[in-house]
Amino acid sequence: NAGVTQTPKFQVLKTGQSMTLQCAQDMNHEYMSWYRQDPGMGLRLIHYSVGAGITDQGEVPNGYNVSRSTTEDFPLRLLSAAPSQTSVYFCASSYAAGADTQYFGPGTRLTVL
Amino acid sequence: GESVGLHLPTLSVQEGDNSIINCAYSNSASDYFIWYKQESGKGPQFIIDIRSNMDKRQGQRVTVLLNKTVKHLSLQIAATQPGDSAVYFCAAPTSGTYKYIFGTGTRLKVLA
Numbered sequence: 001n002a003g004v005t006q007t008p009k010f011q012v013l014k015t016g017q018s019m020t021l022q023c024a025q026d027m028n029h030e031y032m033s034w035y036r037q038d039p040g041m042g043l044r045l046i047h048y049s050v051g052a053g054i055t056d057q058g059e060v061p062n063g064y065n066v067s068r069s070t071t072e073d074f075p076l077r078l079l080s081a082a083p084s085q086t087s088v089y090f091c092a093s094s095y096a097a098g099a100d101t102q103y104f105g106p107g108t109r110l111t112v113l
Numbered sequence: 114g115e116s117v118g119l120h121l122p123t124l125s126v127q128e129g130d131n132s133i134i135n136c137a138y139s140n141s142a143s144d145y146f147i148w149y150k151q152e153s154g155k156g157p158q159f160i161i162d163i164r165s166n167m168d169k170r171q172g173q174r175v176t177v178l179l180n181k182t183v184k185h186l187s188l189q190i191a192a193t194q195p196g197d198s199a200v201y202f203c204a205a206p207t208s209g210t211y212k213y214i215f216g217t218g219t220r221l222k223v224l225a
Contacts, residue, residue: 004156031211042202042215043157050211058212090156097211099145099164102204104156 002026004105006091012111013081021076021108023091031097032074036060036087037107043090049074050097081112115140115207117216125222132190134219136203141184148177148188149202151218157202160188190221198223 007022025032033048035058045058049068063085065077074093078085088109092102116139126132138146144165149157163170163177163186170177176189190197200218207214 033213035215040217042217043204043213045212045214048211056211059214092156098206101147101159101162102213103159104149106156107154 004091004093004103006089006105006108008108009106010109012113013078014113015081015083017081019078019081021078021089021091021110023074023076023105024072025074025093025103026072027093027095027103028071029093029095029103030071031094031100031102032068033058033092033102034064034066034074034076035090035092036085037090038087046076046089048097078110083112086110086112115143115205115214117203117205117214121219122217123220123222125224126193127224128193128195130193132188132193132197132221134188134190134201134221136186136188136216138184138186138203138205140205140208141181142208143184143205145206146177146179146186147204148175149204149215150197151200151202153199160201193221193223195223195225197221 004025030051034046035043047066049055091105094100094102147162148160151157161172174191179186200220202218204215
């Protein structure tokens with residue numbers, strides 16, 4: 001098992017550009033989520049999905065879109081990048097939603113100039 | 114809203130000593146808690162979890178204690194090693210949702 005994989009590892013964008021952060025898992029997990037991590041702060045939930053075709057907003061969803069067309073993939077789209085979106089982004093998955101262990105990917109470090 | 118927080122931003126311990134990292138939570142209905150370890154430049158890694166029907170759970174060199182009366186949990190690391198140096202987070206799903214909230218983390222520094 002590769003676990004949770006994320007691409008790219010690093011990305012630099014200019015303000016206003018759009019891009020997609022990729023996340024995939026090969027554990028047949030139903031629940032997937034995206035977090036951002038800023039210095040001195042814990043992880044904050046952006047969006048999550050409890051299964052293919054189902055997504056919902058987390059704590060900080062503005063400026064981000066997600067879709068879940070397959071169980072394996074959960075891409076995060078930045079529509080028009082802003083400097084405030086400079087952060088490290090983590091994707092996570094778990095077998096079930098709710099009280100279950102989440103497994104994290106290695107992260108994508110994004111800088112918006 | 115609900116919160117999960119850690120008491121100390123930084124904890125320094127001597128190699129070989131035991132470490133105790135504390136976490137408080139606000140919602141008495143919380144029924145599941147997880148501890149994660151995050152090394153520099155990596156994603157959080159699961160250490161141990163505990164459900165609210167337990168007071169204590171042990172793993173390899175780690176023990177989690179849950180005190181529901183005061184809404185507090187702690188992570189104890191026995192015989193702390195240099196490889197334990199990392200940031201430790203506690204996390205819990207918010208009641209009635211599938212959303213997790215994380216504490217801000219405690220950085221554990223192991224002194225040789």
